[in-house]
Amino acid sequence: MNSFVCATCGETHEGMPTDSGWTLPDEVWSLPGNRRSSEARFNADLCEFGDRRFIRCVLQLPFKEQPGSYAWGPWVELSPQHYARYVELYDRDGSAEPMVPGTLANEFPTYPSTLGLPVMVQFQGSSARPSVHVAADATHPLAAEQAEGIGNARYHDFLVATGAIDED
16 A cells, blocks of 8 residues: 545545544444434534533554554543633643643554543644543553554554555
């Protein structure tokens, strides 16, 4: 595979995809369409569902055998106070803010359950989604891969699991 058509922008890009994300938190996405639109308020970056608050983030896994990283685009549930602060800083640079706790709101393919996994979130500048960090001392494999990186075989697993390539 020398190029792919991006599902987000519709453009053709060279190489293989190096990211994958979710449209909404799993619990919200699982609602039938009519309930989803009446019970949740959301856009590409923010989601409010009842008294729960979510933001779209980026979790980077560095490559070991090539430059760059693989980026997951999960939703993270924040407390109402941290969500309000994020919204307040949405169009400004929040990168100097202290990290805030949250929990992953999506199941990542190829991993043991990630739903509810505790993470820390670092707000970024106005043109970048917040970054997600799994505690380096956490026992979840996602923590180890974020700290140590992933090899090409693991990258291949992601491409297959996300439907970017066939398993053949």
